[in-house]
Amino acid sequence: MNAKILKLIRGQSYTFNISNREFGRNIFLITTDEDGGTKTGSGEITNGVVNTWVLESGEEWTGEYNYRENGDVYTLAIFSETNSQQLDKSKLVFTPNSSHPDTLYFQSLNNKYVGGQITLIDAAGSLLNSEELRYLCGLRQTNRIYPFNPYVPFVTNFLTESFPASVRSFFFNDAPIISGLFANTEFADGGDTILISGLISDPENDILSYLWSNVSPLISLTTSGSLVSDIDDPTSLTTSVTLTTPTVDTLYKFMQAVSDSDNTATGILSVPVSGTYSFTSWGDTDFVLGDCGLPYSYLL
Numbered sequence: 461m462n463a464k465i466l467k468l469i470r471g472q473s474y475t476f477n478i479s480n481r482e483f484g485r486n487i488f489l490i491t492t493d494e495d496g497g498t499k500t501g502s503g504e505i506t507n508g509v510v511n512t513w514v515l516e517s518g519e520e521w522t523g524e525y526n527y528r529e530n531g532d533v534y535t536l537a538i539f540s541e542t543n544s545q546q547l548d549k550s551k552l553v554f555t556p557n558s559s560h561p562d563t564l565y566f567q568s569l570n571n572k573y574v575g576g577q578i579t580l581i582d583a584a585g586s587l588l589n590s591e592e593l594r595y596l597c598g599l600r601q602t603n604r605i606y607p608f609n610p611y612v613p614f615v616t617n618f619l620t621e622s623f624p625a626s627v628r629s630f631f632f633n634d635a636p637i638i639s640g641l642f643a644n645t646e647f648a649d650g651g652d653t654i655l656i657s658g659l660i661s662d663p664e665n666d667i668l669s670y671l672w673s674n675v676s677p678l679i680s681l682t683t684s685g686s687l688v689s690d691i692d693d694p695t696s697l698t699t700s701v702t703l704t705t706p707t708v709d710t711l712y713k714f715m716q717a718v719s720d721s722d723n724t725a726t727g728i729l730s731v732p733v734s735g736t737y738s739f740t741s742w743g744d745t746d747f748v749l750g751d752c753g754l755p756y757s758y759l760l
Contacts, residue, residue, distance in 0.1 A: 464576025466566070469584055473555040476566075477618070478548075487533060487569035488552055490578065494565055507559060512551040521547055527569070556580045598632045602664040603721035634663040635723035641716055643731050648712075650705025650733055657698035658716050658727065666720035670697050675713040675728065677706060689714075706735040 468474055478488055490505040513521040513533070525533050525547055534544040556564075560580055567575030637660070644655040662668060672694045677687040689712065690702040703712065714729045 466576065466578045468554070468556050468578055468580055470556045470558060470560070470580055470582055473553055476552045476554070478550055478552070487549055489567055489569050490552070490554055491565045491567060492561065505554075505560070505564060508555045508557050510553040511549055512553075513547045514550045515545055515547065520550075600664055601631050601633055603633070603666045604664075606721060633666070633720065633722040636660055636662045636666070636668055636718040636720050636725045638716065638718060638725050638727040641714075641727050641729035643729060645731075648703055648731055648733050650703055650735055652733075653700050653702045654731065655698060655700055656714055656716075656729055656731075658718070658729075660697065660718055662720055664720070669719045670695055671717045671719075672696075672699060672701075673715050673717070675715045677710055677712065680707050703731075703733050706733060708735040709733070710735055 476488060490509060491503040492505060493503055513525060515521055515535075521535060523535060525535055526544075527533055533547045533549075535547060536544045556578075562580050564578040564580065565575060566578055639659040639661065641658045642656070645652075648654050656672065658670075660668065660670075672691050674688045674691065679685070680687055687704045687706055687710075689704050691714075692700040692702075701714070706712075710733055712731045712733050714731070715726055716729065717724055717726045719725075
């Protein structure tokens, strides 16, 4: 048993909605002891409990049902391969009363290690802070369902039946995560073609778009010529870049922008590129210090 504990007030009704089909087949139970109900249905609390069963078609079932030893539930009291249908539990309404002990348990019929403890109390204690009455619930969405809108009756039912009245819900989508940007070489010569790529993830596993751009250098301070490199496919996660040749050893910077329809994350990749002149030859006078964007660590 894990450490989850629900505190329920006697005399109030609590609805447990079970929308996932596989969880419905695992059968949510309220039991009298920690191991009760596993595989057999024994130990199950029925006093004060109203279950809603549905067929695979989604139609509600109000007739007899039977627990099998493997934990499945079927429509007839006596199981028959030919005329029984497997049931799912879609909802359980529990109204604890004075006959229930102070400690109960909720669990899966098929797995006694899934669930937690229920502690029954007679009344709620006083609030330490009036703001405890206000709650905010975020509903994460993914762009994989855009432009389709959620099925309104389902969302309405979920918000009205599963949430306390004081809960305000909102939809949100987290930005992509750029864990690192990489080149296939630590140093490059002017005129080289290199590969650049990124290690990207997204909290919602969204469909992502990419855009590479040349940040710097853009113009040589000595010649006023363009130093913008040729990016083969700017919209690809991994692409090749043909580097221009700078006047002196210079740090080239490329930005990757990653978008998921709602957010954009950016990162900078720096690649040191050797130029026509190098700081190892101090006799060269055809450049100015402003041409060089290398940190001092590269010049040691």
